[in-house]
Amino acid sequence: MRIAGQAILVASFLLYFPIAMSSSPATSTLDQLDTPCLILDETRMTRNIERLAAIMRAHGVGLRPHLKTPKSIEVAHRVMSGPRGPAAVSTLQEAEQFAAAGITDLLYAVGVTPAKLDRVLALRRAGADLTVVVDNPEAAGALARRAAQEGEAIPALIEIDCDGHRAGVQPQDTAALLEIGRILHGAGCLRGVMTHAGESYGCRSLDAIAAMAEQERRAAVDCARSLRAAGLPCPVVSVGSTPTAHFARSLEGVTEVRAGVYVFFDLVMAGLGVCGVQDIAATVLTTVIGHQREKGWILVDAGWMAMSRDRGTASQPVDQAYGLVCDIDGEVLPDLLLAETNQEQGIIRLRPGSRRALPDLPIGARLRIMPNHACATCAQHDAYEVVRAGSRAVVARWSRFRGW
Amino acid sequence: MRIAGQAILVASFLLYFPIAMSSSPATSTLDQLDTPCLILDETRMTRNIERLAAIMRAHGVGLRPHLKTPKSIEVAHRVMSGPRGPAAVSTLQEAEQFAAAGITDLLYAVGVTPAKLDRVLALRRAGADLTVVVDNPEAAGALARRAAQEGEAIPALIEIDCDGHRAGVQPQDTAALLEIGRILHGAGCLRGVMTHAGESYGCRSLDAIAAMAEQERRAAVDCARSLRAAGLPCPVVSVGSTPTAHFARSLEGVTEVRAGVYVFFDLVMAGLGVCGVQDIAATVLTTVIGHQREKGWILVDAGWMAMSRDRGTASQPVDQAYGLVCDIDGEVLPDLLLAETNQEQGIIRLRPGSRRALPDLPIGARLRIMPNHACATCAQHDAYEVVRAGSRAVVARWSRFRGW
Numbered sequence: 001m002r003i004a005g006q007a008i009l010v011a012s013f014l015l016y017f018p019i020a021m022s023s024s025p026a027t028s029t030l031d032q033l034d035t036p037c038l039i040l041d042e043t044r045m046t047r048n049i050e051r052l053a054a055i056m057r058a059h060g061v062g063l064r065p066h067l068k069t070p071k072s073i074e075v076a077h078r079v080m081s082g083p084r085g086p087a088a089v090s091t092l093q094e095a096e097q098f099a100a101a102g103i104t105d106l107l108y109a110v111g112v113t114p115a116k117l118d119r120v121l122a123l124r125r126a127g128a129d130l131t132v133v134v135d136n137p138e139a140a141g142a143l144a145r146r147a148a149q150e151g152e153a154i155p156a157l158i159e160i161d162c163d164g165h166r167a168g169v170q171p172q173d174t175a176a177l178l179e180i181g182r183i184l185h186g187a188g189c190l191r192g193v194m195t196h197a198g199e200s201y202g203c204r205s206l207d208a209i210a211a212m213a214e215q216e217r218r219a220a221v222d223c224a225r226s227l228r229a230a231g232l233p234c235p236v237v238s239v240g241s242t243p244t245a246h247f248a249r250s251l252e253g254v255t256e257v258r259a260g261v262y263v264f265f266d267l268v269m270a271g272l273g274v275c276g277v278q279d280i281a282a283t284v285l286t287t288v289i290g291h292q293r294e295k296g297w298i299l300v301d302a303g304w305m306a307m308s309r310d311r312g313t314a315s316q317p318v319d320q321a322y323g324l325v326c327d328i329d330g331e332v333l334p335d336l337l338l339a340e341t342n343q344e345q346g347i348i349r350l351r352p353g354s355r356r357a358l359p360d361l362p363i364g365a366r367l368r369i370m371p372n373h374a375c376a377t378c379a380q381h382d383a384y385e386v387v388r389a390g391s392r393a394v395v396a397r398w399s400r401f402r403g404w
Numbered sequence: 405m406r407i408a409g410q411a412i413l414v415a416s417f418l419l420y421f422p423i424a425m426s427s428s429p430a431t432s433t434l435d436q437l438d439t440p441c442l443i444l445d446e447t448r449m450t451r452n453i454e455r456l457a458a459i460m461r462a463h464g465v466g467l468r469p470h471l472k473t474p475k476s477i478e479v480a481h482r483v484m485s486g487p488r489g490p491a492a493v494s495t496l497q498e499a500e501q502f503a504a505a506g507i508t509d510l511l512y513a514v515g516v517t518p519a520k521l522d523r524v525l526a527l528r529r530a531g532a533d534l535t536v537v538v539d540n541p542e543a544a545g546a547l548a549r550r551a552a553q554e555g556e557a558i559p560a561l562i563e564i565d566c567d568g569h570r571a572g573v574q575p576q577d578t579a580a581l582l583e584i585g586r587i588l589h590g591a592g593c594l595r596g597v598m599t600h601a602g603e604s605y606g607c608r609s610l611d612a613i614a615a616m617a618e619q620e621r622r623a624a625v626d627c628a629r630s631l632r633a634a635g636l637p638c639p640v641v642s643v644g645s646t647p648t649a650h651f652a653r654s655l656e657g658v659t660e661v662r663a664g665v666y667v668f669f670d671l672v673m674a675g676l677g678v679c680g681v682q683d684i685a686a687t688v689l690t691t692v693i694g695h696q697r698e699k700g701w702i703l704v705d706a707g708w709m710a711m712s713r714d715r716g717t718a719s720q721p722v723d724q725a726y727g728l729v730c731d732i733d734g735e736v737l738p739d740l741l742l743a744e745t746n747q748e749q750g751i752i753r754l755r756p757g758s759r760r761a762l763p764d765l766p767i768g769a770r771l772r773i774m775p776n777h778a779c780a781t782c783a784q785h786d787a788y789e790v791v792r793a794g795s796r797a798v799v800a801r802w803s804r805f806r807g808w
């Protein structure tokens with residue numbers, strides 16, 4: 001979808017009541033929904049949002065939530081500090097969808113390529129304050145040339161590789177940093193630096209996460225200092241990942257923190273100790289379709305199509321297979337795992353070594369599965385069926401989008 | 405989407421020219437598409453379709469292609485033997501979408517539950533010849549009661565567990581088989597038996613696959629014989645998986661074969677020896693967005709959102725990580741793997757132990773990634789960009805659907 005300026009203007013009139021507008025009346029309960037489907041516990045989500053907001057207030061630093069997890073206008077309005085943002089996105093599709101809904105303070109947090117600049121420019125001309133990311137002189141040069149050609153300064157952050165996880169300039173490579181900085185600044189495009197401690201997902205203690213947060217902060221703040229020392233502007237110093245955002249001891253010199261998956265949390269985050277399983281807000285509702293009683297298997301209609309193929313806890317101390325099984329009300333059934341999946345079928349069994357008895361669940365019984373990775377599981381669905389703590393009533397259906 | 409009889413009638417008028425209608429004119433080339441996106445090589449797909457069709461002709465057995473892989477009307481019309489089917493589906497959403505397009509001879513090949521019978525009945529009343537599957541007396545009883553209540557015989561196959569892979573009656577458990585058969589027959593619902601040798605994906609040789617095919621055939625044929633010996637009808641004996649369909653030595657007693665992923669093939673099937681990598685018809689087009697040259701990394705804009713999290717080759721002799729890297733024209737670049745993925749970024753590097761040099765690919769260069777599992781990767785996309793051998797022109801865009 002390519003948006004027009006008109007769309008953002010129209011959206012701007014509407015964004016003052018987004019929450020009231022987006023909730024459709026309750027039409028069903030968890031006992032009635034077609035399965036499998038994605039359930040969002042709004043009570044838990046709100047608690048997760050408030051927890052990180054309080055941490056950020058204590059640091060005195062702004063939050064730029066990453067909307068690649070929810071991909072939903074309704075969730076975006078609940079997680080952002082204002083109606084227009086700020087927020088981060090991982091695709092131009094997200095940027096276009098959110099901008100059309102009046103969410104215009106956006107960071108496209110994946111390295112931009114020349115071929116994507118048409119859509120970036122269209123968004124900016126339609127009124128979105130969209131910032132992009134580069135980490136090399138080639139991409140910076142293409143951006144600067146295009147910006148000069150179009151007479152439109154496209155703001156960009158330089159990505160720093162704070163932990164060897166992915167993309168970014170090495171923090172000690174000041175020559176590369178300054179080269180990119182000068183190219184961008186020459187076209188009026190330099191807005192600052194950003195980094196993401198993706199390796200924090202592999203930490204084994206909260207102390208290790210805190211140390212990783214400090215490493216992330218230092219990389220960004222040191223690079224910002226190098227740019228400024230060379231006479232280059234660096235108003236934005238952006239850091240963040242869900243684990244480091246929650247356990248950073250200092251955010252000195254940081255201007256904004258990004259985090260995404262915390263809005264729903266998941267078993268990977270619980271395995272890290274960043275949350276408890278009782279904080280996991282997104283689950284998949286499923287129905288028992290059969291048994292293989294001699295094997296201790298319960299078959300359900302949630303396969304990998306409903307859960308995703310993500311097995312993020314496989315590398316953690318406690319492997320949760322394809323997910324932790326809960327009753328229809330979201331209470332964990334101890335030792336029960338979604339052990340294996342086919343496309344549209346899942347096999348539930350007891351955790352290896354468990355001494356518990358397999359519960360006797362009849363055909364048609366309903367369960368909820370907590371996912372390894374909320375971003376991946378939610379992406380398998382087109383909508384959230386929204387419930388609140390202590391009730392099976394579906395109070396709203398919030399649509400998700402996808403694609404690039 | 406719930407369909408009306410009207411929809412099927414209207415669709416029936418249209419289905420005589422589905423192929424001519426579905427191809428939109430070429431509007432772009434592989435050099436121009438937004439990335440990441442899903443590319444379908446129609447030449448390879450046609451070859452795959454013709455290969456299995458020839459094998460089935462030689463056996464004198466009909467094919468019921470499983471449409472859970474393509475989820476596309478246009479691909480369905482190319483893979484089916486007739487405009488109305490036969491075909492298999494894995495969700496009621498697929499059944500509804502295909503029925504609305506005039507594809508009415510359908511098997512819903514996942515165990516049905518009482519709550520799903522409303523949609524099954526609506527489809528049948530709208531004119532679809534939809535058959536369902538049960539593997540236990542509870543589900544059979546619920547089906548029979550509902551059928552009697554509604555005065556509508558809902559045809560059902562009894563699922564047989566030929567290989568311990570998933571659901572189904574144990575082939576030697578004749579008592580359970582006959583109990584289910586009698587319940588179904590009492591309401592006029594018994595149509596036959598079906599089985600799926602899912603364990604064939606774990607075979608280590610073509611001989612092992614042929615042996616698994618015989619095990620699959622025997623289980624279904626023996627159970628059909630037991631039903632008939634007890635005076636119960638069993639007109640349908642349905643077997644199949646992509647590996648066993650290609651290497652079965654005998655299909656005696658079988659009335660139809662099901663297979664799905666063969667239409668596109670993938671690295672798991674190539675690893676099994678069922679196809680070669682040159683047969684893989686579905687790939688993901690991606691763009692180089694950066695480098696970490698000291699590490700030998702090429703960063704691209706295809707992450708797990710574009711590829712899925714499927715790592716099916718991890719348990720095979722040759723692990724292909726997140727996929728095999730090809731040039732823009734689909735030629736494999738030796739030893740180059742999509743080694744790791746984040747949500748929207750992938751890391752390409754040489755296969756461990758490779759002595760080749762990393763190719764020098766500039767920012768903006770385009771590549772294609774062959775997937776581990778076509779069903780999972782295609783499910784991450786909303787459309788196929790269709791190309792033909794030897795050309796970069798996109799000759800059509802075929803949409804996919806999803807959901808339940």
